[in-house]
Amino acid sequence: MAVYAIAFIAYAIDLARRSAASAQATDAATAGVTDGPADASATSVREPVLQGAGATASADAAGATAAPPRAGKGAVGRAGRNGAGAAPSVDYGRSPSLRVAVAMTVIAWALHLAATVLRGIAAGRVPWANMYEFALTGTLVITTVFLLVLLIAKTDLRFLGTFVTGLVLVLLGVATVNFYVSVVPLPPALQSVWLVIHVFVATSAVGFFALGFALSVVQLMQSRREAIAATADSVKKSFLATLPDSTALENLAYRVNIIGFILWTFTLMAGAIWAEKAWGRYWGWDTKEVWTFIIWVVYAGYIHARATRGWRGSRSAWLAIIGFSAVLFNFTVVNLFFKGLHAYSGL
Secondary structure (H helix, E strand, C coil): HHHHHHHHCCCCHHHHHHHHHHHHHHEEEEEHHCCCCCCEEEEEEEECCCCCCCEEEHHHCCCCCCCCCCCCCCCHHHHHHCCCCCCCCCCCCCCCCHHHHEEEEHHHHHHHHHHHHHHHHHHHCCCCHHHHHHHHHHHHHHHHHHHHHHHHHCCHHHHHHHHHHHHHHHHHHHHHHHHHCCCCCCCHHHHCCHHHHHHHHHHHHHHHHHHHHHHHHHHHHHHHHHHHCCCCCCCCCCHHHHHCCCCHHHHHHHHHHHHHHHHHHHHHHHHHHHHHHHHCCCCCCCCEEEEEHHHHHHHHHHHHHHHHCCCCCCCHHHHHHHHHHHCCCCCCCCHHHHHCCCCCCCC
8 A cells, every 4th residue: 555655646746747747838838939849858758648539640650840839828728629629738748757656556566466365375265255355356456457558558548547546545445444354264155166257357347447437537627628728718727738638538438438348247147147056046136236237237328328329528427437436335335234145245
């Protein structure tokens, strides 16, 4: 948790640097600066910044330097009304704090993995038989998904580090303080290979849902900024100016949530098969089963509404946020306050 906290602070410092870069670019555009970037000393070795959908290609990709900002009062506001009405983007690249943040995240992940494996060795089984162990494994999966996306995605999503490490810190803290239990033997119903399959796939789905949740939150913030930029002569100086536009964020969230939905569908099916083997019925309207189905319905509605009903923008983002809120409700409130066949909190 201490290393995660260091990573969180480093990501937060990077967001502050982004805000400073946005302020410099805005001041330069307002003052009529037409030659060179607003922060020449900081951009000589930077990587090209990610732009939103329809943005101009970077200097490295296009083989030419980026066009200078337009001069004159209100240039920022006019830029926000160009094309699809997106707010202007600010050139920003890799910073020392960002490199430190990613390095600390990798170190924290390695320590987290070691702790989870050691818990499993101590228990003599997979480490996800109660709320503490599920929180330990679930937060590990969230970090794993984040790092994998950073590795393979074409879009640089390191700006999500503050949201991801912050969420992991909160969940680990709550689990350590309120959910910790000593190693105990498994109940008979859990002594099955389906414990490995069902719960592992469920935690993987939660990892993708968490990343989609973070993207949707940033999308709403970016969408609000773009709406202000479309009607105002100036835009509030914010780190959001260095991020992809709301459309790009929405598309990314949609893809990530689709993967999570596929895994959650398998979770629902595997749970029904396990229930038949353990209790002799596929479905019994147990509280945990009902909430698993509710989560599936919310994300199915999110995907259906966006794909067929044209629910784009803030409406789709709010559906994704509601879906992940249901996931958290299922893990906390349902496990703690509702009794049933799935009462495996260990508390």
